[in-house]
Amino acid sequence: MLNMNFLESLSLPYHADHWQPSPANGVWRYPLEREQAESGHVTSLVRFEPGARFPEHLHPMGEEFWVLEGVFSDENGDYPAGTYARHPPGSRHGSFTEHGCTIFVKLNQFAIDDNQWVTVLPEQQLWISGSAGYRRLPLHHHNGVHTSVLHFPDGGTFPACCYKGGLExxxxxxxxxxTTLAARDTEFAIETSPENSTEKNDTFDRLSWLRFAPGSQPxxxxxxxxxxxxxxxxLSPLS
Known part of the structure; x- marks a missing residue:
């Protein structure tokens, strides 16, 4: 297992040398959460080299992804950078890219009754402007779980509150x-444990990943x- 204690807050800066090869040639993984080696709950970055393919596979409890770079493709079509998609439990596909791409993907994390197919292409994005200095792009919500993209044109403070169900x-x-806590960099090949964490600076650049436990006030x-x-x-709500 990797980072599967959801009662633990994690702040992981991106390291370009932490990519790992997958079973498919030309497909690389950057694991963030992992229940088992090739199954179960997974959160990761995935990079496809030009022309790379991943064989058809089943998503027992669903798949969702955000395309970070390039164009990600499957038998249903092309997903350019800035696309968000959800494929519900029981779906399957074979994925590939012509010119290369990078995606952020979460596997087997759907609620059993969440069977909605979602594809939000860049030209379909409906941003909502608020008074707090940021814009919000709603992507999906189901049973109290909300997914969105926030854009801070002029910078500012992330919405402060008690996130009873956690924050990612x-x-x-x-x-x-x-400024909530010192960043802790858990090394990729090491299972999650406090003694394996080392302090880093607290600024997080592109592709850094943070997870706050239920009840956190980041x-x-x-x-x-x-x-x-x-x-x-x-994440598991407070009891």
């Missing part, structure tokens, strides 16, 4: 500073022109 962030562009300062993929309410 991926830095898509820009950077943020976590304090995050966001740099100008930063976009964050955000999920709330999906």
């Amino acid at each position: 962030l991926l830095v898509l562009t820009g950077s943020l500073t976590n 304090h995050l300062q966001v740099a100008a022109d930063t976009q964050l993929w955000v999920r709330t309410g999906h």
Whole structure:
């Protein structure tokens, strides 16, 4: 297992040398959460070299992804950078790319009754502007779990509250500073444990990933022109 204790808050800066080869030639993984080696709950970055393919596979409890770079493809079509998609439990596909791509993907994390197919292409994005200094792009919600992208054109403070169901962030562009706790970098080949963590600085650039345990009240300062993929309410609620 890797980072599967959801009562533990993690702040992981991106390291370009932490990519690992997958069973498919030309497909690389950057694991963030992993229940088992090739099955179960998985959160990761995945990079396809030009022309790479991943064989057809089943998503027992669903798959969702955000395309970070390039064009990701399957038998249903092409997904350019900035696309968000959800394939419900029981779906399957074979994936490939012509010119190369990188995606953020979460596997086997759907609720059993969440069977909605979702594809939000860049030209379909409906941003909502608020008074708090950021724009919000709603992507999906189900049973108290909300997924969106936040854009801070001029920087600012991430919405502060008690996230009773937890909070997860991926830095898509820009950077943020976590003033809640010292950043802890859990090495990829090492299973999650406090003694294997080392302190780093508390600024997180593109592709950094943060997860806050249920009940957390994070304090995050966001740099100008930063976009964050955000999920709330999906971790075990406080009893």
